[in-house]
Amino acid sequence: MDTFEPDDFVFAIVQIPPGQSSERLLDSSDPATVKCLRKFCKRIAKRPSTAVSRPLPCVGESDERFMLSVKDGRTSFIPFVGKGSEDRWYLRHLPTHRLVIQSFGFDACMCTSSELWLRQ
Helix, strand or coil, X not given: CXXXXXXXXXXXXXXXXXXXXXXXXXXXXXXXXXXXXHHHHHHHHHCCCCCCEEECCCCCCCCCEEEEEEEEEEEEEEEEEEECHHHCEEXXXXXXXXXXXXXXXXXXXXCCHHHHHHHC
């Protein structure tokens, strides 16, 4: 905990909608979700005070879509405790972003590329 550089990481607290789970919405075994989260975190790191939103990849067969957004443009410093060198414990106040996942009503999951072309 005493040797890592916090600027190399993005720390966030994510508010999940009622009735959903982080395992379902932020599935780290799904390559599309991992790619989406990486792009989102890069954008937050470049412009920490900007309101950023990004649609999450479709989950299963559901028509429901979700958007990951920055809830508050201000960065909060939250204390974290962790083990460091020489088996000592350290308390660090790390910059943490507040994020929210919200449902929105566009059934893009069920559209094929030709259907999207016809809608335009």
